[in-house]
Amino acid sequence: MSARTIGVGLISVGWMGRLHTRSYKSIPERFPELGVRPRLVIAADAVAEAAQQAVDQLGYERCTTDYRDVLSDPDVDVVSICAPNFLHKEFALAAAEAGKPFWIEKPMGRNVAESVEIARAASDAGLVTAVGFNYRNAPAVSHARELIERGALGMITNVRTSFLADYSSDPQGALTWRFERERAGSGVLGDLLSHGFDLATFLVGEIDEVSATTGTYITERAKPTSANASHFSKSAGGEMKTVENEDVALVIAKFASGAIGTFESSRIAIGPRAEYVIEVYGTEGSLRWDFQRMNELQVSLRSGENYGYTDVYMSPGHGDFARFQPGGGTSMGFDDLKAIEAALFVESVVTGEQKAPSVHDGLAAARAADAAERSAESREWVALPR
Template sequence: MTAGGRRVGIAVLGLGWMGQAHSRSALRLPSLFPDHAYAPELVVCADTDPGRRERAVRDFGFARATADWQEAVAADDVDAVWVTAPNMLHVPMIEAACAAGKAVFSEKPIGGKPEHAVAAYRAALAAGVPSGVGYNYLWAPLVLHARAMVAQGRLGRITHYRGRFLSMYGSDELGLLTWRFKLAEAGYGVTSDILSHSVSMARFLLGDEISELVGMRETTIPRRPLPTGAASHYGRGRPEDPHGDVENEDFASMLCRFAGGATGTFECSRTMVGPESQNAFEIYGTEGSLAWNLERVNELQYYRRGPEDETGWTTVFGGDRFPYHGAFVPGQANAIGFEDLVAIEDHAFLQSLVTGESFSPSFGDAVDVVAVQQALVDSWSSRTWESVPALRAQADGAHAAATTAQED
C-alpha cells in the first residue's frame, strides 16, 4: 500500500492489543486523512506467538513476519518501528531501532521504571532519530479542545487539577497473573501502566509541570491464578489453579503542587469494582471548570461563571467542529472510539516523519512523566513530600557532555 505520499516502511514489534490497533491504523490512515504526506507500508511484524505471526500476514497484510524482533528492526526496508511488546522489551527494542537509525514510536510507559524512559530518551538523542510515545488519550478531539480552552484563558487562573485512571482490568480475583503484575516484565504496576496516562494528560492540558508530591500505594489482590499458554489481558483462571504473587502496586494516589501554583490530586487503580475505564480529569479555574471521562469520550463538561441564572454545567458533545473528529464521522454527536485516537496519533507521527516537524509527545515527554513517578516512588519509602527530579535536564546535560567529549 504505497499510493500517494512518501513511503514509510513499518515494523511492528508485538501483535497483541496495541500492535493490532497500530497495524489497523496503518491500513486505514490514507483513507481517513486525505492530506497524508506519507504512504504507510506494513513491512514486517515480530511476535513470539506463531498464531499472531500468521494473522499479521493473513489479516493485516504484512509482507512478512518473524519471531526475531532484532531481524525486523535491522531490515533495510523498514523506516519506522512501532514498539508494542510488554514493557520490559521496550528499551532493548528502542535502543536497537535507534542504533539502526529508525524512527521509533513506543507504547507507554517505555519500560517499567523511570530509568528505562531515560535510557530510551538518551538512545533517541544519541541517534538523532524522531520518537513518539503512545499517550493516545491526549489525541481525543475534546481533550484537544479542552487544552485550547485552558490556553485561551477561558477558565481563568487554574487553581486545581484532579486526575484519575480507575480501571477494572485487575478487579477479578481470578484474573490471570499476566505480565502486567510482574516486576521483571512490567516494572511498577498501575503507576507505570495507567498513572502515566493521567500525568501525561495533566501536563498536556495545563502546560505546567508537577513540582512536588506526596503519595501512597497498595496491592489489594496479592495472589492470582497462573496463566497456561498465551494469556490475554482479560483472561480468567479457576480457584483451583496454582496461584502466584502479584509483584507490583494495584493502587496509587498522590497530592501535588504544580510549578505554576495549582494544586492537584491523582488516583489510579486496576482493582476497584465499578469504574470500568475511568480515565478522567477535572480542571478548576477562577472563571470556569472542565471535566472529561474516557467512559464518555464524546462528552466534555463545561462550567462557566456567568450571570447567576445562566451558570451551571453544560455538556458539549463531540463532533466535526473539533480537531480530527471529522476524519471519522461528520456532524455532531456521532461518536468516535478508542482505536480512532490511536489512528490520530499514528497519523500525526507519520506526518511529522515526512514533514520534519517535531512530534510531541516524544520520549522527552515520557521522561517528564516518569520524573513524577520517581518522586512518587521516593515518597512511598520516605513517607514525606518529594520534589520531582529534573530527569530530562540531567539527560540533556549527559548527552551534551558525551557529544562534546566525542568532538574533542
C-alpha cells in the same frame, strides 16, 4: 501527485500491535494531506503463529520470530514497539541504534532509569518518536486545552485526575507479567497513571513535586496455564504467586504554575470499567472530561448564565473530529484516537518536526510515577527533576 510510501515494521503482534496496524492503514483516508501511503513490510513476534497472522490477517508482506529482522530491513522506515514492558528497553535501544524512528507504548520503561536510557538513545540518534499517550488526542481534550490556553478558566487553581478500571477486580484473574515487578515495573502508577500524569501535564503544565501512598489488596493470584493469557484472563488453577506491585495509588501534586492536583487510580475498582477522568478548575470556570463519555466535555464558566455544567458535544471544528464523523452526535471511538496518534507519528517522520508525544513526554510521565513510588515508600514529598 503520487503518495510517499512509508515502510512499516511491527514488533509484537498482540492487541496493540494489531491496533497500530489498523491505525497506519487509516492514514491515507483520514489524513490525505500528509501524502503518505504506509506499506506493511514485516512483523515480528516470538510466537511463530502470531507472526504468521500478521501476514495472513493483517497484510504484512512477511514475518519473523526475530525482532532484529525488522530493524535490519532496509525497506522499514518506521517501527512500532508493542511488546510487554520488560522488552521495551531492549527493543527501543536497538531501534535507536538502527536509526529507525519508533512508536512505543507506555510506560516507556519499567522504571525511570530505563526511560532515561530510551530517551537519551533516541535523542543521540536524532530520531523523532511517538509514545502511546492516545487520550490527549480526544477532540474534547483538544477543546479543553484551547479553553485553558485562551484563559477562559482564568488562573488554574487545582486539577483532579482519576483513572479507575476493573480489569483486575476479579481475585481469580491470572497473574500475568503485569503483576510482576521484574517484568512490569510498577502497577497502576505506570499502567494507568502514566496517562493521567501526561494528560495533566498536557493541559496544565509541569509537575514540580508529589506526595503519594499506594496499596496492594489482592495480594496473590494464580499463574496462567495458557501462554496467551492476558490480565483479563481467568487463572484456570495455576500455582499461586504474590502480586508484586500496587493495585491502588493516590498522589497529591504541586504544579510549576502554582496549581495543586490529585491523581488517583485503581485496577481493582468494581463499578467503573474505564472511568478515566480529568477535571481542571480555575478562577473563572472549570471543565470535566470522562473517557467513558469521550465525545463530551462538561464546561462551566463564570460568564455563563449559571454556575452549573454545560455539556459540549464534540462535532466538526473540535480537534480532529471531522476526520472521522460528519456531524455531532455520532461518536468517535478508542481506535480513532490511535489513528490520530499514528498520523502524528508519521507526520513527525515526514517533516522532521516532533508532532507526536515524544520519548521526552514518556520520560516526564515516568519521572512522575517514580517520584510517586519513592514518596509512598518514604512518606515524604518528592521533587521531580526538571
